[in-house]
Amino acid sequence: MIPLSWYLLFAAALFCIGLFGVLSRKNAVAILMGIELMLNAVNVNLIAFWRYLAPAGIAGQAFAIMVFAVAAAEVAVGLALIISVYRRRDTVAADEIDMLKW
Amino acid sequence: MDPLQIIFFIFAVITLVAAFLVVTAKSLVHSALWLILALFGVAVLYVLLDAGFFAAAQVLIYIGAIAILFIFAVMLTRKDLRDAGSQQNGTWPLAAVLAVVLFAGLFFILSSWSSFGMPKPDMPAGANALSDLGLALVSANAYLLPFELASVLLVAAMIGAIYVSLIKK
Numbered sequence: 001m002i003p004l005s006w007y008l009l010f011a012a013a014l015f016c017i018g019l020f021g022v023l024s025r026k027n028a029v030a031i032l033m034g035i036e037l038m039l040n041a042v043n044v045n046l047i048a049f050w051r052y053l054a055p056a057g058i059a060g061q062a063f064a065i066m067v068f069a070v071a072a073a074e075v076a077v078g079l080a081l082i083i084s085v086y087r088r089r090d091t092v093a094a095d096e097i098d099m100l101k102w
Numbered sequence: 103m104d105p106l107q108i109i110f111f112i113f114a115v116i117t118l119v120a121a122f123l124v125v126t127a128k129s130l131v132h133s134a135l136w137l138i139l140a141l142f143g144v145a146v147l148y149v150l151l152d153a154g155f156f157a158a159a160q161v162l163i164y165i166g167a168i169a170i171l172f173i174f175a176v177m178l179t180r181k182d183l184r185d186a187g188s189q190q191n192g193t194w195p196l197a198a199v200l201a202v203v204l205f206a207g208l209f210f211i212l213s214s215w216s217s218f219g220m221p222k223p224d225m226p227a228g229a230n231a232l233s234d235l236g237l238a239l240v241s242a243n244a245y246l247l248p249f250e251l252a253s254v255l256l257v258a259a260m261i262g263a264i265y266v267s268l269i270k271k
Contacts, residue, residue: 002110002150003219005212010114010147012208014121014140016201021125023197024190029175030130033137036168037121040144043156051151053217056226058238062245064156065235068163069252073259075168079175080263086179087269095191 007048015041028082028092032075039071110150117143128189130176138169152225155232 014037021034043064050060086092103111120140127133141164148157212218225231238244 001104001221002107003221004217005219006110006114007147007151008212008218009209010118012205012212013118014144016205016208017118017121017125019204020194020197020201023200024194025125026189026191027130029172029179030125030133030189032175033124033133033172036137036164036172037124037140040141040164044144044147047148047151047153047156051153052220052222055223055231056229058235058244061153061156061231061235062238062248065159065239066248066252068159069256072163072168073255075171076259076263077266079171080267082175083178084266092179 004048004052007044007052011041011044011048014038014044026093026095028085028094028097029079031094032078032082035078036071036075039067039074043067106150110147113143113146113150117147126190130180130189131173134169134172134176137172138165141165141169152231155235 018034018037018041021037022031023034025031025034046060046064046067050057050064054060082092085097089097091097117140120136120143123136124133124140127136141160145157145160145165148154148160239249240246
């Protein structure tokens, strides 16, 4: 029998790896990949809490569905933005996209 | 260790190693391929959590749509930064320290929680999680409104993605 702690520690580790990717990567596409890892870690947590603490309830699963939908929307808009920036500025390096810096 | 624990352990290690390679691989195409492996490992954990629907949705949405979209985006934006030079920015040691500190903090908080190591309870008798979920998503006194909002969000994201990436004359 797998205790709840294993899932929570796994999700925490996955989240931290994703956070490291978001903070350390140069390429904007790679930053989005880190965000996907973090969203997955959150989903593992939601499903694990549903299964262990409230298996008769629905809230955890419904929330995970919303995370799926938001992740799909986020990645579609994010990648469209990156491709649009690439067309105009010829770069996808996050530190070179600084038009909003004063 | 019983067989389920061994399966969990193998796939958790595979997922974490793949995730680490996603954020450290030099070539972004390799990163995207490691991302597929990491997402697949998470799908296996959903199966271990008796959430078969989420495992299927994970394979369909994340691996089938999102990961392929990533590969497209990598290939469409591949003129500079092509596997040359460091893929990490200058502050990556700080980011690594922050990630380790966050993990240690989470570990500390979680391990002081009383039901941290609780065993898996049996599913309540007669409950069908999947059909309950489906009914709750379309029932007006449960999650109908968030469900409709999610569909509006997806339409808005689709229109927005097309508009943003349109080539204007």
